[in-house]
Amino acid sequence: MATTDEPTSTWFGSDGQVSQLRGLLFKAGCLGATLLALFLVFVFLVYVAIDAIEPGTADPAWWATVATTVAGPAVALSIYYYRFAPRAGEVAYTALGLPVAATLLAGGVSIVFRHIVSPHEWLTLVVASLVAYGALEVHDRAREAGVLERVVVGAAVIGLTIVGVPGLVPSLRTLLLSLPVLPMASLSLLGTFVVPIGVGAGWSVRRARESDRAGLIAGGVTVAAAAIGAVAGPVVGVSWTTWLVLTTVVGVPVGLYVERVHRGGNGVSGLALPVVLAAGVVVCAVIVETAGFAGPDVWIDWEFLTSAHNRTPREAGIYPALVGSVMMIIVVALAAFPVGVGAAIYLEEYAPTGGLSGSIVQLIEINIANLAGVPSVVYGLLGLALFVKVGELRPGIVIVGGLTVSLLILPIIIISAQEAIRAVPDSQRRAAYGIGATRWQTVRTVVLPRAMPGIMTGTILALGRAIGETAPLLMVGVAAVVRISPRSFFGLFSAMPRQLYSWAQLAKPEFYHGVLAAGVLVLLVVLLMMNGTAILLRNKYQRRD
Structure with a gap:
């Protein structure tokens, strides 16, 4: 029987009662960290929204009308739902x-x-x-x-x-x-x-x-x-x-x-x-x-969302960069999702687990985990060397930007897909094998449907990171300003984070405090909606399970 030299009084009081002080302190620390993080995010969002909306320029009567007709009834109804329904x-x-x-x-x-x-x-x-x-x-x-x-x-x-x-x-x-x-x-x-x-x-x-x-x-x-x-x-x-x-x-x-x-x-x-x-x-x-x-x-x-960049702040818009981001995300999804999920399926379902081959597979998995933490600028240099220098593609086009960012999120998709596949109970695999199913049939009809919610959640979160990256786009020559939206995946483009970076370099205060804040708000809304979709998918399928 194992023994320990640690005195019992470390965990129990002198009267034999369990001490709850450490647990209470840990709980308070976790709560404080959560509240601090939420407060900092809220302050950032409010700061950006104030610059983008400029609430101080409205008449007080306008705000009173909005509060009376829109905010007041909505808040009252929300309180009713919270208390009674x-x-x-x-x-x-x-x-x-x-x-x-x-x-x-x-x-x-x-x-x-x-x-x-x-x-x-x-x-x-x-x-x-x-x-x-x-x-x-x-x-x-x-x-x-x-x-x-x-x-x-x-x-x-x-x-x-x-x-x-x-x-x-x-x-x-x-x-x-x-x-x-x-x-x-x-x-x-x-x-x-x-x-x-x-x-x-x-x-x-x-x-x-x-x-x-x-x-x-x-x-x-x-x-x-x-x-x-x-x-x-x-x-x-x-x-x-x-x-x-x-x-x-x-x-x-x-x-x-x-x-x-x-x-x-x-x-x-x-x-x-x-x-x-x-x-x-x-x-x-x-x-x-x-x-x-x-x-x-x-x-x-609406003009900001549907107009191109202009040197006049009030006439500047984000539409070409928005189109470029959408086209880039399509390339990223088509390139990273099948490769990442395929790699995860092989590593979890087909790769050998013993001997020299198993050691090589473990080494590959360790390197994939390490690649997930490599700075994004390194992937930009890799994309520049792989697609522009070796592949001889034109710098700054949609396909180059999308493939470069695909390399960035590929390890994340592989890891999240592996975790989702690993979470499928082995009893379901054995049941499929017991009725005569092959390994491929088991993976296709049993494992993948069960793991797909987790795979989709990880993929959406990875795409949320991809749409906000700037450093890889700088490395592969994505343009700072494009006044015409790309018409194909081989056309020059600009993405929202690249456009925001260029606006931040302009000297006019209107660009820095107004146009830039509006662009940041658009990007944040897109990111929050993507992350919110991932959370809803996860919660929905957790309740179903």
């Missing part, structure tokens, strides 16, 4: 945050259709992808193939349908684009973007309500609302692309959430908060416009 409060805050997050996502989708993929290109991409998927399904049903054969056949099918062989064999997508007649742009987007989302919404409602009629109504309403808006939108000053995106990306998730709350019947009163806020904003706008109250002289407005 906690479940309704959860519904209220979700119903308030979901449209905001969906609107930000809709902005990103609009940028994709405006600058990256045209409606006709999207149509041909979807058709080619469906053909590739059908061909792979036919191959899988025709014969039992190994992993290597699946990879080879999949690469060949994707190459022939989507990519092609440059200079030799055009892809199916290229052949479709070269057709002399294609559907109208609005019909292309309606059929290949809106209809699939409508089908998904209908399927979700059908499964929840166990009614084919309810599913058909939900899907039909989605497609009809988008189609009507595509025709009537330009009449009221809204482009058909914007209307289609808002209907699907904002309207569908908000409608599904409202339907779920109404169907459950628990916390339905929480849906009143966004309605009260919207009504308050309308009443406030009418009163302010009628009375002529002057609002704050804000720097962050």
